[in-house]
Amino acid sequence: MWIQRYLTIYGVITRKIRRNFSYYLVKGDTFWSESPIKYSFKSGEIIVTTRDGNLLSGKAGKNLKDVYDYCVEHFFSPNGKIPDESLFTKPQFNTWIELQYNQNEDDILAYAKSIIDNGYEPGVIMLDDTWQENYGVWDxxxxxxxxxxxxxxxLHEMGFKVMVWICPFLSPDSKEFRFLAKEGMLLLDLQETQDIMWSNTKDKAAIIRWWNGASACLDLSNPKAREWFKGKLDYLQEEYGVDGFKFDAGDADFYMKGVVSKNAKTPNDHTTYFAQMGLDYPLNEYRASWKMAGLPLAHRLRDKWHNWSDLQKLIPDITSQSLMGYAYTCPDMIGGGQVAAFQNSSTLDQELIVRSAQVHALMPMMQFSAAPWRVLSPENAKLCKEAAQLHVEMGDLILGLANISSKTGTPIVKPMALAFPDDGFENIKNQFMLGDTILVAPILHKSTYKRQVVLPKGRWKADDDKVYKGGNTIIIDAPIERIPFFRKIG
Structure with missing residues (x-):
């Protein structure tokens, strides 16, 4: 997921040059911008630059928790709502890797049946790209x-809720394209040689290159376009019983090359308009947001590759996302979301998929796409199922934490420094807290069967029932069948 509107830091302002700020890093101070920023770190300083808008700084306490609580109160208060409960309580299943660009009725039903036949709880099933007649023809x-x-x-009878993939793009030269262009509901090309007025350029639609080719794009800053798009989504629910939507694309990158819109001022504004569409549909998923922290949208981390390096990014990425006010998070697809990695069994890393499932199991959401029973040995497929079962067992706890977050802004998943702000845990990036009482320390490196765990003060009961005194660092065994976690018991 893309960074949203602010940066929470430890900083004291040392000088101000126009809109370029330089800070020394000191705990408890804050920096905030309502506009996009560029920042870099060098020799204990953070340099922050923005092209427009104000840069705000101030003292908000003495540690990360003080800063975070201040930002929740002043910048991204929750609204008391969460996304659909089923996103948290059971594993999700996405048809992308199994079916790719051949989404079809028979294979979707077969995939759903195999989920249940292999012992998984039916939860949310997401029908990915090409279920639709065409981009912009949402049927x-x-x-x-x-x-x-x-x-x-x-699928409903089998116990699933059904999401379908959608995007803001539409195929050019189609009937829908000609209608939307005529009505002024598409993004337009920037005519650099003349003054641009909306009224006299509405037929010159911009063509945007994205991962599926070159397409026109809805101008969702136009209320008419939002109404048209919502009508298509409502139709899918009313006509077929679709439960929700995977809102893909919408990244600010797609709007960077001088498109003309009705109301948006920056590329990020387009991302916000797309994200706002999801507020009408509790069963939702996004890959990009801007200024939507605290609101009931489910956010998936940006696509991960099938490698150990990207597995090691899950914890710092999801805890960073939590600190930006996005509590309802999913750590991409288990084993990575890149189709090519799953097309050649000789290059598939089965251990990586198992460890990935184990990391997901104790995060707010977990999502399968490649079927473990198809791509793994029976032994490793069994370990993935056990990880999914652990997530189901933790479902009520995770849902409870989501509901607390909707009222207080407290993240579901926390970096150690947020849960224990005065204990010097700022540099710990390979373990995290689920709520305030469960410490998760998964394995993130290949062929690793022991790991070091930093235990905060108190008494901690491990998943193997051993009890440890906190306030120190321990070494534990972690064979491939183990998901190391600890409950605080005193």
């Missing part, structure tokens, strides 16, 4: 879906 492709309503009814 089931008739050649691939004989009876989409009956298919969704069947």
């Amino acid at each position: 089931f492709a008739p050649r691939q879906f004989k009876n989409p309503k009956a298919m969704i009814d069947k």
Whole structure:
């Protein structure tokens, strides 16, 4: 997920040059910007620059928790709502890696059946790209879906909730394109050689290159375009029983090359308009947001590759996202979301998939795409199922933490320095807290079967029932079948 509007830091302002700030890092001070920023670290200083807007700084206490609580109160207060409960309590299943660009009724039902047949709890199933007739034609492709309503009814009977993939793009030169262009609901090309007025350029739609080619794009800063888009989503719910939507794309990058819109002032504004669409649909998922912290949107971390380096990024990425006010988070797809990694079994790292599932198990959400029973040995597939079962067992706890977050802004997943702000844990990036009482210390490196765990003060009961005195560092055994975590018991 992309960084949103602010940076919470430890800083004291030392000088101010126009809109370029330099800070020494000191605990308890804050920095805030309502506009996009550029920042860098060098020799104990942070340099922050913005092209427009104000840069705010001030004292907010003596540690990270004080700073975070201040930001919740002043900048991103929650609204008392959470995304759909099923996103937290059971594993999610995305059809992308199994079906890729061949989403179809028969294979979707077969995938759903195999989930249950292999002992997994039915939760949310996400139908990914190409279920639709075309980009911008948000209806089931008739050649691939004989009876989409009956298919969704069947998935509901099996215990699933159904999400479908959508994006703000639409195929050019289609009937929908010509209608939306005529009505002024598309982003337009920047005409640099003349003054631009919305009224006389509305037919010159911008074509944006993205990972699926070159497409026109809705101008969601235009209320008419938002109304049109919402009408398509509501139709899918009313006609077929679709439960929610995976809102893909929307990244500010797509709006960086001088597009003209009705109301947006910056590329990030387009991301906000797209994110706001999800507030009407509790079952949602996003990969990009701007100024939506504290609100009931589920955010997936940016795509991860099938390698150990990206697995090691999960904890710092998800805890950083928590500190930005996004509590309802999913750490991408288990084992990574890149199709190529799963097309050649000889290059597939089974241990990586198992350890990835174990990291996900004690995070707010976990999402499978590649079917473990297809790509793994029976032994390793069993370990993934056990990780999924642990997540289900923790579901009520995670849901409770989500509800607390919706009222107080307290993250579900916390970096150690937020949960224990005065204990010097700022540099710990390979373990995290689930709430205030569960410390999670997963394995993040290949062929590693022991690990060091830093235990805060108190008494801690491990997943193997051993009890440890905190306030020190311990070494534990962590064979591949173990997910190391500790409960605070005193």
